[in-house]
Amino acid sequence: MNITKQDGQITMQSTKYHGLSNFLQEELALSQDSVAIAERSVKQNHGSLPIVLWQYGLINLDELDRIYDWLDKD
Numbered sequence: 001m002n003i004t005k006q007d008g009q010i011t012m013q014s015t016k017y018h019g020l021s022n023f024l025q026e027e028l029a030l031s032q033d034s035v036a037i038a039e040r041s042v043k044q045n046h047g048s049l050p051i052v053l054w055q056y057g058l059i060n061l062d063e064l065d066r067i068y069d070w071l072d073k074d
Contacts, residue, residue: 016071020049020067020070020071021035023070024053024067027066027070028059028063028066028067030053030059034053034056034058035053037056038052038053038056041056050064050067050068050071051064053067
């Protein structure tokens with residue numbers, strides 16, 4: 001687990017989640033702000049990050065497939 005402090009709050013992120021965030025930004029060229037917006041929606045609505053990214057139009061179906069392939073690789 002990675003422990004981070006953001007906006008005065010301490011949060012824990014798994015290594016897998018941190019890797020996904022890096023994948024989204026480096027491989028799919030999503031901005032940190034785009035990922036953060038989708039993350040907020042996931043927290044509020046208990047959804048799936050890849051699906052929220054797709055619903056918001058931030059990724060296409062091919063990219064959605066790439067995300068699920070990346071998640072399944074381990």
